[in-house]
Amino acid sequence: MVVNTDPGRGNDYHRLLSASSLFSGDFCIDWLVDLMIGKKPSQILAHLEEGVKDGWLIKQTPGYYCYKDAKKRGKWRNTLNEPEQTALHRSISDILMRESADDERAVHIAADHLLHIWNDTSRCRYLVRAGDVHLARFHNEEALHCYRKVLDDLANVPGEEEDLLFSETAIKYAKISAGRHDTEEVLSILESAVKRAERWDSKSLQALLKMHIAKNDWLRSQYSSALRHFEEGWAMAKELNDPKTMRSATVFSTFFHFWQGRFKEAIQIYEQSVPDIERYPQRGFPLLAMTTVGYCYCQIGQVTQGLGMLDSIRAQCEENGDQYMRAYALGNIGTILLEIGRIDDAVQFLENASSLAREIHNDWVWITARIALAYAYFLRDERETSLACLQEFLRTSRKVQVTVYLYPYLMELCVAMEEGKLPHADGLDLEKEIKETMSGENIFMKGIAYRCQAILELSKGFPHNKVINSFNTSIKFLEESGSEVELSKTLMSLARLELALGHQEQARELVMAATNSPGPFGDDGVPDDLKALVNNRPVGENLLKEILSLGQQVVTIREFKDLVQHIISTVNGITRAERGAIFLFTDGSDPPKLILRASKNLTQEQVEHPYFASSMKMIEEAAEKGQGLVMGINSEESAATFSPEIIRSRICVPMILREKTVGVLYHDNRLLSSAFKESDLELLSYFAALAAFALDNARAYEEIKRLNTKLSEENLYYKEEHLQNLHFEDIVGESPGIRRVLSQVDQVCGTDATVMIRGETGVGKELVARAVHRHSTRRDKPFIRIHCSALPETLIASELFGHEKGAFTGASHRRIGRFELADSGTLFLDEIGDISQDIQVRLLRVLQTKEFERVGGSETLRSDFRLVVATNRDLEEGVRSEKFRADLYYRLAVFPIHVP
Incomplete structure (x- = not known):
C-alpha cells in the first residue's frame, strides 16, 4: 500500500497522526475526541479511516486503532518538539486518569505517559497504583519504572502526604530491586524515606524501612549495621503489634535467619504460619520467602521435601505467568540438585533459570545461577565454561555492589584453584575469602570457611592438631546452622584425615555421624574410600530410630494442625518423597467422599488438576480395597524430563482405625526418580495406622478444648449481660x-x-x-x-x-x-x-x-x-x-x- 505523505492533506489530519503517535500501543477514538477539542467524533473517525487507507494505521478491535509499525509511529512523533510532546503526554494522562479505575488497559497507558512528565502528588499516587497493577500481573520491570519515577518526582516535594507516599513507594521499590540496581543507590532512597517517615512519627513505615535497609546493608557485607537496623525495625514492629506490620516483619525475620545461615530457625518461622493444606502463596507469606524456605529444607536434610515445595511453586508460577518468581524456583531447584550430586540435572535447571532471569531482568537469580553454574561446570570438568561463568558472576556482583555470598560455591572454586585443579581468576584469593567470611555473621558460611581453612592448612603441612581444630570448628558452626548437607562433607573430610592418621575408630564414628539421617546422605552417599568403615552397620538402623522417634512424638502432639504436618514431613523424609498428603473421608456425605485434609507441597488446586486424576483414582482404590498401592512410570514416560504433568512414582496406603478405613496416606515424586518399592508398603502401612490413631486422639482433644473454650466464653457473656x-x-x-x-x-x-x-x-x-x-x-x-x-x-x-x-x-x-x-x-x-x-x-x-x-x-x-x-x-x-x-x-x- 502506498503511504500518502502529502502535506496538503490538512492540519487536522496531521495533528491527529502526530498526537496519536505518542501512544505506544492501541489507542481509543474516545481519547482522541477528548484530546482534539472542538472536533466532532465523525471528523476524527474520518481522519482515522484515512490514516488506515494511507497505510499509517491499523484498525484493531471496535473503536481502537494503532500504528502499523514503530517506524511509522516514530516518523510522526518526530514532527513534535519536546515541549509539544510534554504537553500532549500531560493531556493524554489527564484524560486516561478520568477513566474507570478498574480499566487496567487505561491505567497502563496513562502510566506510560506519566513517565514522560513531572508529576504532582495526585499523579504520583496514580503512578504507584499503576506499578501495583503491573506487579500483580508479574511485570516487575514495568512496576520498577513506575515506582522509581514517583521517587524522583517526590524527592524534593515537602508535605505529610508526599513524605508518606515517598516512604511507602520506597518500600515497594526496594522489594523488587535486589541485585537489579546499585545497593548504595537503593540505600540512599531508603535512608531518605526513613527521615521523611520520622517527621510524621509513622512507626510502621519506619519499621519496614529499617528492615529493608538491613537487607541492603547485608548484601554489601555491612553486617553490624544490618543487624542494628533489623533489631531496631523488629522492636518497632513488636511495639506496634499491628498484624500487617508484624506479618511483613515475620517474613523479614525468615530472610534474616537465612542470611545468617540459620536454616532451622527460618523453617520454624515458616511452619508456624502454614495451614494444614498447602496454598501458594500462603496468607502473609510471599513466594520469595517460600522459595528460600525450600532451600533451607534441603540444607537440613529434608531434600525431597524442599524439592517438592519448590517444584510446586514453579508449577504455580508457570500457570499464573509469574516468570519472575519462576526464575527463583528454577534457580533454587538447580542449587539443591547440585548439592546432592545430580550435576547434569542441576546444570539444566540452572541454565534455564539463568536464561529466564536475564530475559526478565531478575538480576539476583542471574548472579546466583552464574556462580552455581561455575561450580557445576567445574565438577563436570568443563573448565573454560566454569571460568566464563565465574567471571560473569564476579563482574556483575561487583557492579551492583553485592558482596555477600550465601552459597559455598565461590569458596569451593577458590580451593580448586589453590589445588591446581582450576586456573586462577583475577581478584580471587582463598585466604582472603576465608578471612572475610570468618569475620561475617553467616554461621553456615563460617562452617564452610573453616573447612576450607583446614584443607588449606593440610596442603601447607600445618600440624594435624591445628587442622583437626579447624575441622571441628567447621562442625560446630554447621551443626548450629542445621546444614546436614555441608556438615556431612566436613565429617567425611575429617574422617579421611583420621583414617590417614591410623585412627580407624574415630574415622568410623565420623562416617556414622555423617550418615545418621535416612535421607539422601545415608549409606549410599559414603565415598568409596570410606565405605569399608560402615559395612558392618546393622541394616535399617537409622530407619528404626526414625520409627521409634515418630512413635514417641505423635503421642505428645495434641494440636491437629501440628500433628498432620509432623506426620507428613517425617514420612516424606523417610520415604524420600517430594509431596505428601492425608485424605480423610467427610462426615455426613452419602456416599462418603475423600477430601484433602493436610498436605506438604500439594495444593487443593493441584489435586483438582486433570494430571492428578490417576493419583486420585489410585487413592480411592486403596481406600475401597483397604490395601496399599505403588505406581511408577516406564522408561518412555521418564524420558519426558521434568514435565510437571508426570508423577514419576507414587505410593498410598489406607488409614485404618477400629477396622474401618478413615482415610488414605499418599506420597509421590515428580523430580527425583527414586521410585517407591512394594516393600515400602509395609512401612507406610505402619505409619498410616499410627497416623489414624494419633489423629483420632487429636480430634478428640480439640473437640474437648473447643467445648471448654465455648463454655468459658458463654459464662463470660452471661456475666457481661x-x-x-x-x-x-x-x-x-x-x-x-x-x-x-x-x-x-x-x-x-x-x-x-x-x-x-x-x-x-x-x-x-x-x-x-x-x-x-x-x-x-x-x-x-x-x-x-x-x-x-x-x-x-x-x-x-x-x-x-x-x-x-x-x-x-x-x-x-x-x-x-x-x-x-x-x-x-x-x-x-x-x-x-x-x-x-x-x-x-x-x-x-x-x-x-x-x-x-x-x-x-x-x-x-x-x-x-x-x-x-x-x-x-x-x-x-x-x-x-x-x-x-x-x-x-x-x-x-x-x-x-x-x-x-
Missing part, C-alpha cells in the same frame, strides 16, 4: 396489641424462621425476643444478644465473628464471636438498622451459608443459630434510600412482629 437480663417477668397485658404480639410469638416459636421485631425504644422488644427463644425447640441452648448501636464500627465485626490473636492492635488472645456462641441456640441482634453497609454484606453472607471466618483468621466456621432481630427504624425507607440492603432486608423480615 448481667443477671437481671437472664430472669425477666412474663409479658403481661390484655390490650389487643399485646394479645396480637403473643399470638404471633406462639405462631413462630415452633419454627426456625427469622423474626424481625419492630417498635419504638423501650417497648420491650428484647422481652419478645426472649419469649420466642424460651418457647422454641432451642430453649435449652444459649440466647445470645448483641446491641448493634452500642458498639463502635471498629468492634462490631469482632463481636459478631470473633477474632484471632494479633488480628488487630489489642487482640492479645483469640475471642469467640457471638455467631459461634449462638450455635444451636438463638442470636438476637438489637437495633439491626444501625449496622454499616460493610457489616450488612458480611451478615448477608452468613445468613446465606451459615459459614464465616473470625477477623484475622482463615478457618471457615459453621454455626446453626436461629436469628431474631429488632429495630426502631423504618427499614423499608432505608431500602428505598439505599442505606439498607434490600436483599438483607427480605431475609430478615421473614416473620415481622410489631410491638406497640
Whole structure:
C-alpha cells in the first residue's frame, strides 16, 4: 500500500497522526475526541479511516486503532518538539486518569505517559497504583519504572502526604530491586524515606524501612549495621503489634535467619504460619520467602521435601505467568540438585533459570545461577565454561555492589584453584575469602570457611592438631546452622584425615555421624574410600530410630494442625518423597467422599488438576480395597524430563482405625526418580495406622478444648449481660396489641424462621425476643444478644465473628464471636438498622451459608443459630434510600412482629 505523505492533506489530519503517535500501543477514538477539542467524533473517525487507507494505521478491535509499525509511529512523533510532546503526554494522562479505575488497559497507558512528565502528588499516587497493577500481573520491570519515577518526582516535594507516599513507594521499590540496581543507590532512597517517615512519627513505615535497609546493608557485607537496623525495625514492629506490620516483619525475620545461615530457625518461622493444606502463596507469606524456605529444607536434610515445595511453586508460577518468581524456583531447584550430586540435572535447571532471569531482568537469580553454574561446570570438568561463568558472576556482583555470598560455591572454586585443579581468576584469593567470611555473621558460611581453612592448612603441612581444630570448628558452626548437607562433607573430610592418621575408630564414628539421617546422605552417599568403615552397620538402623522417634512424638502432639504436618514431613523424609498428603473421608456425605485434609507441597488446586486424576483414582482404590498401592512410570514416560504433568512414582496406603478405613496416606515424586518399592508398603502401612490413631486422639482433644473454650466464653457473656437480663417477668397485658404480639410469638416459636421485631425504644422488644427463644425447640441452648448501636464500627465485626490473636492492635488472645456462641441456640441482634453497609454484606453472607471466618483468621466456621432481630427504624425507607440492603432486608423480615 502506498503511504500518502502529502502535506496538503490538512492540519487536522496531521495533528491527529502526530498526537496519536505518542501512544505506544492501541489507542481509543474516545481519547482522541477528548484530546482534539472542538472536533466532532465523525471528523476524527474520518481522519482515522484515512490514516488506515494511507497505510499509517491499523484498525484493531471496535473503536481502537494503532500504528502499523514503530517506524511509522516514530516518523510522526518526530514532527513534535519536546515541549509539544510534554504537553500532549500531560493531556493524554489527564484524560486516561478520568477513566474507570478498574480499566487496567487505561491505567497502563496513562502510566506510560506519566513517565514522560513531572508529576504532582495526585499523579504520583496514580503512578504507584499503576506499578501495583503491573506487579500483580508479574511485570516487575514495568512496576520498577513506575515506582522509581514517583521517587524522583517526590524527592524534593515537602508535605505529610508526599513524605508518606515517598516512604511507602520506597518500600515497594526496594522489594523488587535486589541485585537489579546499585545497593548504595537503593540505600540512599531508603535512608531518605526513613527521615521523611520520622517527621510524621509513622512507626510502621519506619519499621519496614529499617528492615529493608538491613537487607541492603547485608548484601554489601555491612553486617553490624544490618543487624542494628533489623533489631531496631523488629522492636518497632513488636511495639506496634499491628498484624500487617508484624506479618511483613515475620517474613523479614525468615530472610534474616537465612542470611545468617540459620536454616532451622527460618523453617520454624515458616511452619508456624502454614495451614494444614498447602496454598501458594500462603496468607502473609510471599513466594520469595517460600522459595528460600525450600532451600533451607534441603540444607537440613529434608531434600525431597524442599524439592517438592519448590517444584510446586514453579508449577504455580508457570500457570499464573509469574516468570519472575519462576526464575527463583528454577534457580533454587538447580542449587539443591547440585548439592546432592545430580550435576547434569542441576546444570539444566540452572541454565534455564539463568536464561529466564536475564530475559526478565531478575538480576539476583542471574548472579546466583552464574556462580552455581561455575561450580557445576567445574565438577563436570568443563573448565573454560566454569571460568566464563565465574567471571560473569564476579563482574556483575561487583557492579551492583553485592558482596555477600550465601552459597559455598565461590569458596569451593577458590580451593580448586589453590589445588591446581582450576586456573586462577583475577581478584580471587582463598585466604582472603576465608578471612572475610570468618569475620561475617553467616554461621553456615563460617562452617564452610573453616573447612576450607583446614584443607588449606593440610596442603601447607600445618600440624594435624591445628587442622583437626579447624575441622571441628567447621562442625560446630554447621551443626548450629542445621546444614546436614555441608556438615556431612566436613565429617567425611575429617574422617579421611583420621583414617590417614591410623585412627580407624574415630574415622568410623565420623562416617556414622555423617550418615545418621535416612535421607539422601545415608549409606549410599559414603565415598568409596570410606565405605569399608560402615559395612558392618546393622541394616535399617537409622530407619528404626526414625520409627521409634515418630512413635514417641505423635503421642505428645495434641494440636491437629501440628500433628498432620509432623506426620507428613517425617514420612516424606523417610520415604524420600517430594509431596505428601492425608485424605480423610467427610462426615455426613452419602456416599462418603475423600477430601484433602493436610498436605506438604500439594495444593487443593493441584489435586483438582486433570494430571492428578490417576493419583486420585489410585487413592480411592486403596481406600475401597483397604490395601496399599505403588505406581511408577516406564522408561518412555521418564524420558519426558521434568514435565510437571508426570508423577514419576507414587505410593498410598489406607488409614485404618477400629477396622474401618478413615482415610488414605499418599506420597509421590515428580523430580527425583527414586521410585517407591512394594516393600515400602509395609512401612507406610505402619505409619498410616499410627497416623489414624494419633489423629483420632487429636480430634478428640480439640473437640474437648473447643467445648471448654465455648463454655468459658458463654459464662463470660452471661456475666457481661448481667443477671437481671437472664430472669425477666412474663409479658403481661390484655390490650389487643399485646394479645396480637403473643399470638404471633406462639405462631413462630415452633419454627426456625427469622423474626424481625419492630417498635419504638423501650417497648420491650428484647422481652419478645426472649419469649420466642424460651418457647422454641432451642430453649435449652444459649440466647445470645448483641446491641448493634452500642458498639463502635471498629468492634462490631469482632463481636459478631470473633477474632484471632494479633488480628488487630489489642487482640492479645483469640475471642469467640457471638455467631459461634449462638450455635444451636438463638442470636438476637438489637437495633439491626444501625449496622454499616460493610457489616450488612458480611451478615448477608452468613445468613446465606451459615459459614464465616473470625477477623484475622482463615478457618471457615459453621454455626446453626436461629436469628431474631429488632429495630426502631423504618427499614423499608432505608431500602428505598439505599442505606439498607434490600436483599438483607427480605431475609430478615421473614416473620415481622410489631410491638406497640
